[in-house]
Amino acid sequence: MTADVNNIGTSLDFFVIVAIALFVIGAFGVLTRKNMIVLLMCIELMLNSVNLLLVTFSKYHGAADAQVFVFFIVVVAAAEATVGLSILIMAYRNRKSIDIELFNKLKD
Amino acid sequence: MSLQIISIILGSLTIASALMVVLSKHPIRSVIFLVVTFFFISSLYILMNAQFLAIVNIIVYAGAIMVLFLFVLMLLNLNKTAEPESSLMVKLSSLIAAGGLFLVIIAALKDSILLSKTYAPQNEAIGTVQSLGNLLFSKYVVPFEVSSILFIAAMVGAVLLAKREKQIID
Numbered sequence: 358m359t360a361d362v363n364n365i366g367t368s369l370d371f372f373v374i375v376a377i378a379l380f381v382i383g384a385f386g387v388l389t390r391k392n393m394i395v396l397l398m399c400i401e402l403m404l405n406s407v408n409l410l411l412v413t414f415s416k417y418h419g420a421a422d423a424q425v426f427v428f429f430i431v432v433v434a435a436a437e438a439t440v441g442l443s444i445l446i447m448a449y450r451n452r453k454s455i456d457i458e459l460f461n462k463l464k465d
Numbered sequence: 466m467s468l469q470i471i472s473i474i475l476g477s478l479t480i481a482s483a484l485m486v487v488l489s490k491h492p493i494r495s496v497i498f499l500v501v502t503f504f505f506i507s508s509l510y511i512l513m514n515a516q517f518l519a520i521v522n523i524i525v526y527a528g529a530i531m532v533l534f535l536f537v538l539m540l541l542n543l544n545k546t547a548e549p550e551s552s553l554m555v556k557l558s559s560l561i562a563a564g565g566l567f568l569v570i571i572a573a574l575k576d577s578i579l580l581s582k583t584y585a586p587q588n589e590a591i592g593t594v595q596s597l598g599n600l601l602f603s604k605y606v607v608p609f610e611v612s613s614i615l616f617i618a619a620m621v622g623a624v625l626l627a628k629r630e631k632q633i634i635d
Binding site: 369371372373374375377378379380382383384386388389390391392394395397398399401402405408409412413415416419420421422424425427428429431432433434435436437438439440442443445446447449455456458 | 480510518592605620624
């Protein structure tokens with residue numbers, strides 16, 4: 358079994374492609390969706406794709422440093438989610454909607 | 466079945482569920498599909514010998530952050546206000562932009578990582594709690610402390626932001 362796990366190295370390219378695809382899907386979601394909460398979720402998806410890429414290269418190099426970076430990214434993602442969601446609640450209280458098209462007061 | 470086939474199946478399922486996050490109309494369905502995506506990503510971590518990160522991913526992302534999202538969705542009661550659709554122009558142009566980004570990154574990586582088949586000698590104990598803990602509390606102890614400060618700042622900020630305005634004025 359362990360020998361098999363080491364042989365996964367032959368298909369690490371595939372993980373890179375999966376990570377890039379996840380990032381692009383997240384970017385597409387940020388560009389098209391208008392619901393602010395779905396936008397935050399797409400940002401989480403992009404952060405996770407970066408995590409996947411870091412773990413892939415940690416496997417590639419045989420060093421654990423990149424996996425420590427993943428921890429810090431998880432920390433930043435958690436902080437971002439809490440602050441973003443509380444901003445969202447404030448915006449919903451003021452506008453009674455979370456449609457990002459309505460948040461254009463600075464433009465006027 | 467070899468691990469290569471398993472990883473290809475899991476990777477395609479990851480991409481499919483991530484697509485469902487973006488394409489599904491109802492936000493709660495998006496949250497559920499995002500949780501499914503995180504579980505698939507954790508399975509990919511396990512395939513790459515990062516067992517501890519897989520567990521952390523499930524606990525922190527699928528367990529904590531996604532429950533927070535669900536909580537906020539339930540609090541806001543968005544059933545009445547349907548999300549307006551983006552225009553076809555916006556959808557088409559963002560599809561072109563995202564596809565262009567994908568192609569550019571793949572093309573940039575094509576000559577470097579995607580062709581090289583040489584890998585570092587594999588140490589099986591990379592993803593264990595012991596090796597990660599050793600690194601985290603020796604080489605990366607300063608970022609670790611800084612991230613705790615970041616957490617406190619985020620916590621205070623979230624509490625202050627989500628408070629009722631009257632209480633802030635008092």
